[in-house]
Amino acid sequence: MEFDIKAIRKDFPALNQNVYNKPLVYLDNAATTQKPQCVIDAITNYYSKQNSNIHRGTHYLSQQSTYAYEETRKNVALFLNADNEKEIIFTKGCTDSINLVASSFGKKFIKKGDEIIISALEHHSNIVPWQILRDDKNAVLKVIPITNNGEIDIYKLNDLITPATKIIAINHVSNSLGTINDIKKIIKIAHSYNIPVLIDGAQAIPHIPVNVKELDCDFYCFSGHKIYAPMGVGVLYAKEKWLEEMPPYQGGGEMIKNVTFDKTIYNELPFKFEAGTPNAGGVIALNEALKYVLNIGYDNIAKQENILLKTATEKLLQHDDIKIIGTPSLKTSIISFVINKMHHYDVGVILDHYGIAVRTGHHCTQPVMDYYNLPGTVRISFAFYNTLEEIDILMFAIDKVKQMLS
């Protein structure tokens, strides 16, 4: 497919609006992405024509919905190159997926004194579930440190692993710095000790094609809303052998085969892990979003996003008083920066008035901020629909910010 940025921007209605009478420059894509019209239409269409409770009904609408829902599961399996669709569990988001694993894997496999390894580069969603598990089970939480340029210090991993290590949970891409971690190597090391690995893929999936078979990860988690799908939908990929052994996370309708008050027999995979009425409308829209991404192509996405990353980085570094936090060798289109003596909040508020949406603060990665001894940063994060003109607007506004705050 040819990459026609003008045509692509027309696909996203939210991009074509003014904010404070200025054209919106949306540079907060790591927080959530805007939705193409086809995704919005999929939701509208679902609720206008198909809406029905799935899996339970013999009637037409229910069968249509079930079919579309299960087709999505198949497509997600293909998208991730999973062995089969039983390995795909729909959740409400990446956080939900990680909590599911921490709770269910933890119930079965973590005992007092067992060790869990995460990294110092994690989002709170990949820290707190493990802390809860640690506290529940009297386990130990160990942290792989990061290097000064913002990479997970893989060489420290071997020192942390002991016979008590039961799981390693790390992110594929850092949401605050953009670091692409060498998860393949980490997984290899872990597997050489027979330790399973969970990958928090929230920030990878919109930018990098993910092949769970090649990675050989045990768990891979992501959120729909960060890959152009609606909120309220997430994915957990897990190797079948783990899902078979793990107890269910939640109890409720359709995750069971048979219920008496004494004993309940759980349904087979993947249903065992999907209690309650699923967000079928959201899941079906996720299918559209993934199709849209594949249609544009990860290579085109990378090309455009790299141009944006490189250009913005160069222009920012022309300012003596701007420092980019995190300089890993491989990164996605995220730039975290600070302006000397200026508070990130002030910078964000003023940029906002120029129509520019950025994120400021700790980005739910307080330990990363602690490492750099910063209260927070300004973060810009590009999607393929951003433009060089938007970078010019940003640079213009940064000049204004500096005038106002000095």
Place this chain on the structure above:
Amino acid sequence: MEFDIKAIRKDFPALNQNVYNKPLVYLDNAATTQKPQCVIDAITNYYSKQNSNIHRGTHYLSQQSTYAYEETRKNVALFLNADNEKEIIFTKGCTDSINLVASSFGKKFIKKGDEIIISALEHHSNIVPWQILRDDKNAVLKVIPITNNGEIDIYKLNDLITPATKIIAINHVSNSLGTINDIKKIIKIAHSYNIPVLIDGAQAIPHIPVNVKELDCDFYCFSGHKIYAPMGVGVLYAKEKWLEEMPPYQGGGEMIKNVTFDKTIYNELPFKFEAGTPNAGGVIALNEALKYVLNIGYDNIAKQENILLKTATEKLLQHDDIKIIGTPSLKTSIISFVINKMHHYDVGVILDHYGIAVRTGHHCTQPVMDYYNLPGTVRISFAFYNTLEEIDILMFAIDKVKQMLS
């Protein structure tokens, strides 16, 4: 407001379609309800104009979204007559809400040998979470029996309560029989022993105005999708004192105040219980759905649904070979029935070909089916948008079913 059924039906695009070349007769409202255009528009509008990650952003879209999300929380609090909006937690559905309480309340308050009371009339979503808790904690699950007409046998409750009873969880309205339970009385009895009560309100909220203050329930749970809102959104009302004492359910972004690897300080209510990016689009659409319901008015809803219930009941009972399961004195517009010697699945499949959507099977209430010694029933469930003409079509089709199956 005047109740104009023709105008109302026009509000629901999904109702105006054909299935197998016959006009859709949607009688599966207890499974999920169709959505009015205003709710669909709210979603479209959200993703076309507001979409943004909430609570985390200083920028315009994020503030707009946050505002709309928090407005919904206030409106839900008003809708339920809660003391304040901190008592409203957004979840992904009723099942999620119940699991949250079973897990978090359970962690703090349930010890070995403690007793949990549910009823024999519960949906699996209000059984299995308590079984999981029972098994985790070595607790005891006790069950209030039902009477032959399908009501919770309140007089048995006193016998079941002991000093070890820590919580009672029952439904407001039965999804398989339609029984409206006298929860006010149950709550009173429970409170006289200082036992908190969770109400599964999934089937009540679309039909009956709920006043949590008047009921004095400790927890009240419901799903958005059963009250004309999208899937993937649920509500947990809980008294502030419980939420303050309960540990968080899930860990992740924005439910924390401060994270270090040693210790995490949780955010205040209600955020402590909302980990991860919430389904803001869905929540905001829930606001529209509640407004829509209030605008029609619960009195108008009850009036129309009672006419439908009465008419359908009478017409079904004209058949000697049809038996209605569950004859409580108070019920919502749900009718479960069996036709002598005919399998519910066969009845459902044939009705489907006449364009009629009903539910067949155990309706996720296997213990109720066991009580009546039935493999399942055919269930019709009306919403206010159903019509007397639709009942005529149903009766015509039932005649056909009987011809085909005898």
Place this chain on the structure above:
Amino acid sequence: MSIPEKEKQLIAEFAQYDDWADKYAHLIDLGRKLIKYDENYRNDKYLISGCQSRVWLHAFLDENNKMIMEADSDSEITKGIISLLVWLYSGESPDDILAANENFINEIGLKEHLSPTRSNGLASMLKQIKLYALVFKTKIQQNNNNNG
């Protein structure tokens, strides 16, 4: 007749009916003609799970290494569908059964039974039949090895 030939015949048979009601009437009729199920096999061991209606299925290998099936259901429609499967596959070799697919259902005009709902038994029935076939195939190979 081979399985594909039987499928063709079935498709032709159902093509006579334009109306869904006639199709279902015929399907129900076929179910009613199924030979009486051996009560010894009417228990949980032979129950196929994943159906809203109950389906019992029992199979064995005859002296010619063909798989013989018997089945029953408490639902008339499901019984009709299982009778199609019995007619198609019973008496065939495990290999042929393993090679078969369910497309004929679509062509018969009973597509709605193909959808992957859990309340729908067709997928579960086919899975169970193929499982039987696989077990018998392995058994035949073992016998051959032992004899060879």
Place this chain on the structure above:
Amino acid sequence: MSIPEKEKQLIAEFAQYDDWADKYAHLIDLGRKLIKYDENYRNDKYLISGCQSRVWLHAFLDENNKMIMEADSDSEITKGIISLLVWLYSGESPDDILAANENFINEIGLKEHLSPTRSNGLASMLKQIKLYALVFKTKIQQNNNNNG
């Protein structure tokens, strides 16, 4: 001047500026004019949580039972906002402070700071100020009772 009078003056003051940038410049200016914060109170005990920027706030009752406040922030904009609150409420009686509302923020044209985002401190600041006022009010009442 009463609090409502001060609010009116503030609104008039800000009404001079049409442009948001000028408004913010003025706000930042006001923040910079805030009296230097007493370093003894720059610690976690006086930190207002719920703001993206850090805000320290400290208050005491003077001999006339008026509440005196001092505050600081590491953000210039937040410091500007807190300076408005200090100017409005410091030196007023706890009762008057408890009766005040935040509508003036809207009228000043800083509405965006009213939104209930957790990154936004205004709601937290006001809450903290009212909490102080409540504590002091109770204290005054107790004193009155003890003396009475």
